[in-house]
Amino acid sequence: ITQEMGKLINDSRAEVEKCAGVCDFYADNGPQFLADEMIESDAGKSYVGYFPLGTVLAVMPWNFPLWQVFRFAAPALVAGNTGVLKHASNVPQCALLIEDVFKEAGFPENVFRSLMIKASQVKAVIEDPRVHAVTLTGSEPAGRQVAATAGANLKKSVLELGGSDAFIVLEDADLDLTIQGAVTSRFLNTGQSCIAAKRFIVVDAIAEDFITRFKAAVEALKAGDPMDETTTLAPMAREDLRDELHVQVADTLAAGAEATTGCEPIAGVGAFYKASILDRVEPGMRAYHEELFGPVAIVIRARDEEDALSIANDSPFGLGGSVWTQDSARGEALARQVESGCTFVNGMVKSDARLPFGGIKNSGYGRELSQHGIREFTNAKTVWIK
Template sequence: MYIATNPATGIELHRYEVLDSDSLEQCLNRAAETFADWRKTGFAERALLLNQVAGLMRRDEERLARLMTDEMGKPIKEARAEVQKAASCAEHYAEHGAGYLAPQSLPSDATHSYVQHLPLGPILGILPWNAPFWLAFRFCAPAIMAGNTCLMKHDSHVPACGEAIADLFVQVGAPAGLMQNIRIKNEQVQQVLEHDAVQGVSLTGSSSAGSQVASLAAKQIKPAVLELGGSDPSLVLTDADLDAAAEALALSRIINAGQSCIAAKRIIVEEPVYADFIGKFHQHLASLKMGDPAEESTQVGPIARADLREGLHRQVSMTVEQGGRCLLGGEMPAGPGFFYPVTLLVDVTPQMQVACEETFGPIAVVMKAESAEQALAIANDTAYGLASSIWSADVARAERMARDIEAGQVTINGLVKTDPRLPSGGIKRSGYGRELGPHGILEFVNVQQVWIGPKKA
């Protein structure tokens, strides 16, 4: 059963039945049947469909945004922005997909030799609850533009979002098996990956979930893209613009109530500006308004689930016991819903709980470094390697440091974010493969070599 609970009230909203094995088999066969025709379509036809879906999303922004606000607590302004960002992803691949997948001539001993990029088949997308629309289109837009079909297993806590995403394709007249929402239990993922029709899997989620799915995919010799957890470092160096850094890092930390893989998780500040930065950072965090995510003025909504809030509070409490100082928040609020206050922890060391584990909530962690070299060492002292940022007036030095940061994404003097134009993904326990940009669309294609004779003398 997929059950949605409003995290602002703790009251159940609705529930949906999961598919049984026979119904799931029908979905898998439908995806395969549709692929047989969809793979033969041209880029213009695929682009037209993606643009139609994007246009429908933009027109229906308010209804779609409210689904996210109700089911997972995203503040309504952020939810509207997410709908628009998802639409932009569809539009980006509609415009650029053909160019990304254009054949490439490669000189050899052939009269002519080249590679072409052909679709693989039905692709499974396993998605989390924290960005229901954006992550769905990050998965499906490039896959569909490449000529594949999509099977979307969305998180069980956002079932109405999953239904709405699939229905967008129905409304624009897409083939029945092009983008299907399959409500299945985690145990049924094996049935999907073992099906002969399914040719790959993309998962966004925890490292433990990624490990399990990667193992299943490897057993079937099927490609996988994994975007997993992060403990993302942000390095604030002595010559940084502290006002700009404090403002941007406060925003990074509380977007979606801090429930983002690429949010700033460990802010590592050089000692000469440590106290000044904390003062400015504290001021930004303290001014934020937590409340009902449906209200226009709300900046920080609830945590998505009660168990996640309990886990956050455990991390904060243990860190304080270990010697970290809590300058803001840190107390479990009374009342309905799963709210947790914006919390600022300082004097955190690498051995403390919030530095060792991923924090998925509005918890800001500030650590001190004696030098830029030590800041870099602290940044890399993690099992994760998703995203990072460097703040410094010396951009050339920051670029040199970027080469030594163990992360798939480095932002210099700006907000870490995902962009349809740029590849995104991690290393180490943050996963492998890339989504978005020209690299993302190439993850689920057959890079086919074509050699045309006769052989040149």
């Protein structure tokens, strides 16, 4: 992982462990999740059975090159499907490793295969009658293309696309806990995560204190070799991605935002970008409306809780979000109103095999993980016996 896309070595090890965990979870719970559901009707016996659809194509990204695949493959294969993987072009060794893992685990030959193909060939694979469904984790444009092809061929699809998660800080938040969550959620994987906190929506009453503490914590991050266990900020995956991020930042600054810290590339070898905070981001600026896929936090100031909720929902994305307050009941009430696939109170957004994961709006549709995820690629079939 680290050699191909630059993730911190400790985070790469954690990703491997998480993949093992999701495999254990579905090995333990898959039979229960797929058990027939008896339903009383006018029949002598009636139930819903969950049967595999067939072969599922997975189009997967580079940012979590093992986890993104295993959170699809573990439930899909346990449900009786077979899988083919089109992985990102910059992580070919990860793609081949995953195929080997399933072979070594004892799965029959060809139950899971990695296709070493170009992105331009994905359409033909979806159209192939031997493929019955498709799942994609990636960008919104890629998701639209895959969904269009799947729809034209009447094939089931699940999409997990971009996100611009709101991190709402209310005036009664525990700032020690909140700052720790803010730094981890924004800068994990160098900010290259769909569920990273990207929009820090802070009420005016606590904004200055939050920004002062946030700035100090962000500036303490240490950029360097991702193979060095003391490094806390890795390079971005590619230089072109860093350059695209900097254009978004520069355009936002030109529109009137303020650079609290960073907001520029780090000179030298590697696609390094300074851990950054953009303050006073407002509607009309690129950073307000677009996803920033890198180590840049944007701060949007809100008058009060009601204004913070309005800002949080003023986004084309709806993947995740979080609320930070010492009043759990207040946080829960607000979390229920955030337009997203998941909202956490006093905790950073993360995927958990026990809970469904996915988004709404331009962040996609369908769910992965939990009982909901394993049933996505099944035929929920009614069986009726007189």
